[in-house]
Amino acid sequence: MNRKPGANLTQRTNRRPVKWIIFIICSLLLVLLFFTGLKIYRIYGLLQNVRSDISFLENNLPSTASVNDAEELTKSLPKLDKDLASLRTEVQPWLWLSPFLRWVPNYGGDLSQARNLLELAQNLSISAQDAGQALEPIFEVTSNPATTSSVSGPSSLINQLSNEQTLLLKAQSEFRQARIVRGQLDINVLSPSIRNLITQKVDPAMNSMGDGLSLAISFPEVIGAGPGGSKTYLLLVQNEDELRPTGGFITAVGQLVLDQGHLLDLSFEDSGSLDNWSMPYPMAPWQLSQYMDSPVLILRDANWFPDFPSSVLYVKELYAYTHQTTVNGVIGFDQQFLIMLLQTMGPLNVAGVPYSITADNVVSYMRASKSPETGQQLSPGGDDKDFIRTIALAMVQKILTDNPSEWRSLSQTLLKALDERHLVLQLDNPDLESVLARRGWDGALRSDSGDFLTVIDSNVGFNKTNAVVSTSLTYDVDLTNLAAPVSNLLISHTNRAAADIPCAPRGGGVEITLEEYYPIDRCYWDYMRVYTPQGANLTSGTLQSVPASWMILDQAVPPQVDLLDESEPGLQGFGTLLVVPGGKTINTTMQFALPASRILLKDAATHSFAYDLTVRKQPGTLAIPFALRIHLPNNAILRSASQGGTVQGNNLLFQMNLNTDVNVEVVFSSP
Amino acid sequence: MSKVIRYIGAAILLLGILFLAGNQIVTASNLPWENSIVVESQNTSAMLASNQHKGTVIPPPIELPLITVPGSYSLGGVCTLLVAQLQPDVTLHAALLPLNSLAKKPANTTSYLAGDCALKFQLSGNVLHVLTSDEGSVQICFAQVPNIIGQIYVLDGRTWAAVTTTLTNGIECGTADETGDYVLVPQSY
Numbered sequence: 001m002n003r004k005p006g007a008n009l010t011q012r013t014n015r016r017p018v019k020w021i022i023f024i025i026c027s028l029l030l031v032l033l034f035f036t037g038l039k040i041y042r043i044y045g046l047l048q049n050v051r052s053d054i055s056f057l058e059n060n061l062p063s064t065a066s067v068n069d070a071e072e073l074t075k076s077l078p079k080l081d082k083d084l085a086s087l088r089t090e091v092q093p094w095l096w097l098s099p100f101l102r103w104v105p106n107y108g109g110d111l112s113q114a115r116n117l118l119e120l121a122q123n124l125s126i127s128a129q130d131a132g133q134a135l136e137p138i139f140e141v142t143s144n145p146a147t148t149s150s151v152s153g154p155s156s157l158i159n160q161l162s163n164e165q166t167l168l169l170k171a172q173s174e175f176r177q178a179r180i181v182r183g184q185l186d187i188n189v190l191s192p193s194i195r196n197l198i199t200q201k202v203d204p205a206m207n208s209m210g211d212g213l214s215l216a217i218s219f220p221e222v223i224g225a226g227p228g229g230s231k232t233y234l235l236l237v238q239n240e241d242e243l244r245p246t247g248g249f250i251t252a253v254g255q256l257v258l259d260q261g262h263l264l265d266l267s268f269e270d271s272g273s274l275d276n277w278s279m280p281y282p283m284a285p286w287q288l289s290q291y292m293d294s295p296v297l298i299l300r301d302a303n304w305f306p307d308f309p310s311s312v313l314y315v316k317e318l319y320a321y322t323h324q325t326t327v328n329g330v331i332g333f334d335q336q337f338l339i340m341l342l343q344t345m346g347p348l349n350v351a352g353v354p355y356s357i358t359a360d361n362v363v364s365y366m367r368a369s370k371s372p373e374t375g376q377q378l379s380p381g382g383d384d385k386d387f388i389r390t391i392a393l394a395m396v397q398k399i400l401t402d403n404p405s406e407w408r409s410l411s412q413t414l415l416k417a418l419d420e421r422h423l424v425l426q427l428d429n430p431d432l433e434s435v436l437a438r439r440g441w442d443g444a445l446r447s448d449s450g451d452f453l454t455v456i457d458s459n460v461g462f463n464k465t466n467a468v469v470s471t472s473l474t475y476d477v478d479l480t481n482l483a484a485p486v487s488n489l490l491i492s493h494t495n496r497a498a499a500d501i502p503c504a505p506r507g508g509g510v511e512i513t514l515e516e517y518y519p520i521d522r523c524y525w526d527y528m529r530v531y532t533p534q535g536a537n538l539t540s541g542t543l544q545s546v547p548a549s550w551m552i553l554d555q556a557v558p559p560q561v562d563l564l565d566e567s568e569p570g571l572q573g574f575g576t577l578l579v580v581p582g583g584k585t586i587n588t589t590m591q592f593a594l595p596a597s598r599i600l601l602k603d604a605a606t607h608s609f610a611y612d613l614t615v616r617k618q619p620g621t622l623a624i625p626f627a628l629r630i631h632l633p634n635n636a637i638l639r640s641a642s643q644g645g646t647v648q649g650n651n652l653l654f655q656m657n658l659n660t661d662v663n664v665e666v667v668f669s670s671p
Numbered sequence: 672m673s674k675v676i677r678y679i680g681a682a683i684l685l686l687g688i689l690f691l692a693g694n695q696i697v698t699a700s701n702l703p704w705e706n707s708i709v710v711e712s713q714n715t716s717a718m719l720a721s722n723q724h725k726g727t728v729i730p731p732p733i734e735l736p737l738i739t740v741p742g743s744y745s746l747g748g749v750c751t752l753l754v755a756q757l758q759p760d761v762t763l764h765a766a767l768l769p770l771n772s773l774a775k776k777p778a779n780t781t782s783y784l785a786g787d788c789a790l791k792f793q794l795s796g797n798v799l800h801v802l803t804s805d806e807g808s809v810q811i812c813f814a815q816v817p818n819i820i821g822q823i824y825v826l827d828g829r830t831w832a833a834v835t836t837t838l839t840n841g842i843e844c845g846t847a848d849e850t851g852d853y854v855l856v857p858q859s860y
């Protein structure tokens with residue numbers, strides 16, 4: 001084999017630059033790798049810092065935030081903010097790459113959302129810090145009343161909130177930005193741990209934070225210390241012994257005027273004195289007309305509508321017939337609310353009452369106050385409302401007293417009363433309206449998804465018999481045929497009044513000693529409404545037939561269900577009349593064909609179904625026992641269920657008390 | 672002697688009252704306009720009889736004494752008549768009738784919000800189908816149903832006609848210058 005001299009030499013000289021190029025590239029790659037590693041190491045370290053900050057917050061983030069918790073949390077925020085800022089500085093030059101990293105195993109989803117996640121965290125952190133700074137003096141004084149703080153009483157609290165409006169508005173603006181970013185976040189691509197963190201911790205915390213900011217910003221305005229000047233609120237005193245849809249019969253209407261956080265006026269009038277017959281009245285709902293012989297709707301019946309905002313519209317319109325006052329909101333409460341307040345504030349000394357009014361005796365005191373003292377005259381139905389003012393005044397004075405240690409317990413009581421609907425609010429303040437709606441404190445009746453149930457009782461018997469009536473609900477949901485789910489509702493009403501009381505309308509002339517002014521020992525006339533999701537059809541039921549002699553217009557009521565046309569969004573209402581004699585239990589059942597497309601959410605990817613039920617509590621009721629039985633399809637595999645349920649074969653059982661609204665979610669897969 | 676005169680005077684007064692009342696009894700059967708009985712003054716007992724409710728809500732009577740002078744009059748608590756002026760020989764008879772007494776609803780209407788407030792104008796005993804501004808000025812008002820804008824209609828016996836309706840502070844009012852049945856219905860667009 002001949003070789004050309006110099007051929008190897010040429011090849012060698014040609015290879016040398018290639019080697020060098022490869023060497024340089026490799027070196028550069030190594031350097032790049034080193035720096036990338038270094039960068040990743042630093043980012044990892046910063047991520048660990050942020051993670052530990054978030055873990056701290058996560059562990060300290062309670063399900064129901066209190067003022068003290070908020071203080072603790074805000075103290076830890078500067079560190080999180082600092083760590084986030086460092087992380088952001090570190091990753092900023094590379095963030096543009098994040099959308100292209102979706103392919104990375106395990107963390108690709110998180111990386112692809114890195115920009116949004118960072119922005120969300122930073123906006124929230126800044127917002128919380130600003131809010132914390134503005135509210136710091138309030139946190140100090142509520143956590144330790146002995147602390148020397150600029151906030152020492154209601155006036156200084158208002159001043160603090162008014163002075164810090166700029167900072168609070170800045171916090172709100174940052175928070176709104178966070179909401180926008182949260183809306184852009186694709187939650188489905190995130191890793192399970194981050195997704196859980198967002199949905200189970202961050203989202204609820206954001207709701208609380210948003211509501212808290214709106215409350216802090218609006219509070220001065222609401223109590224008459226804002227630019228709008230003094231505020232007037234109507235107080236609806238509702239008596240749940242005569243249960244009505246929004247809490248009870250409107251026994252009195254009060255007017256509360258606040259100016260600069262001070263009580264300017266507090267007065268109450270008997271609801272029976274608030275009619276002005278020179279004005280035209282709306283026609284009464286047909287049930288009031290037929291079962292109570294009321295031709296028109298007057299103020300004391302204006303809460304006939306289970307949706308509190310709807311009732312408020314009538315209340316305001318009819319109150320204006322006798323008062324030329326601009327009303328800025330309506331506050332409805334029942335007797336139980338007074339009990340709750342007294343449990344928190346302790347006994348009250350009421351002028352003219354020889355003993356202290358406590359949570360234990362307030363109801364009996366109020367019932368007794370509705371009867372005339374010996375030798376005095378009081379017409380039946382014409383209650384003396386002085387006692388309500390006396391109690392309310394004593395309470396408001398106690399609330400407005402500069403006693404910071406009571407704020408915390410009082411605020412918790414108010415929140416509990418709102419959650420349990422012993423207190424319902426309507427405020428003419430757009431910011432707060434949305435807060436009230438989100439938390440269900442506005443008493444609205446609405447539902448746009450999932451299964452829904454509420455039972456609304458209305459006493460149409462001119463008596464206070466609800467004091468001895470107990471109710472229980474059993475709801476049986478059959479999902480064995482996923483295309484056609486059905487349900488069965490059993491409502492039991494037991495009247496513990498004396499068994500020998502005749503069911504004569506309005507007492508029928510039968511006088512019961514000591515009961516002429518406050519008739520409890522009577523039959524229970526109830527117009528009961530049941531609300532289900534729109535699209536639910538009533539298929540059958542067990543209903544009562546009411547004889548003519550029991551009805552005020554001497555007209556028998558056949559066993560019937562009325563299809564209600566009350567235009568409640570997303571809901572269908574059914575109504576029926578029942579009369580429960582003393583010592584008896586009446587069971588009413590209704591069977592429904594439920595709209596599958598609404599009550600069952602199908603996840604095609606996992607072949608699973610989610611059944612979600614909301615049971616709304618009626619205002620004015622205490623803790624109605626509620627049993628839920630869900631029949632899953634044969635061979636269904638239960639994936640998850642709300643706490644408190646027990647599994648029996650293919651059935652899930654829940655036993656609870658409706659002291660608040662209840663939500664039950666069950667996820668299962670079906671082959 | 673003076674005591675005897677006082678007793679005789681009282682007896683004459685009592686008899687006089689009974690005599691007047693006896694001539695002015697209004698019964699439910701007098702209500703349709705076709706019946707030409709002229710009611711000249713209020714008979715309380717008759718009105719109460721026609722408006723007895725067994726419940727606790729007791730609105731004003733559903734039939735008013737003949738209106739002859741300006742003033743504000745409530746008809747069963749459902750509609751209010753604001754009479755600004757009436758010629759001396761013009762009278763207004765007003766009664767609240769059941770809504771199901773109306774044979775048909777205004778066009779494009781499926782439900783009533785309030786009514787039926789039946790008004791009859793008369794001039795010297797003859798029915799006035801239309802009240803001129805010289806003869807009188809009357810407004811009829813209904814309560815607004817929250818969140819629903821109402822429209823007043825009048826049925827002159829044969830056809831429904833829309834009455835220009837104004838809404839002020841929750842009260843829907845319109846001019847009542849025709850004899851007929853006045854109702855409030857949801858406004859249609």
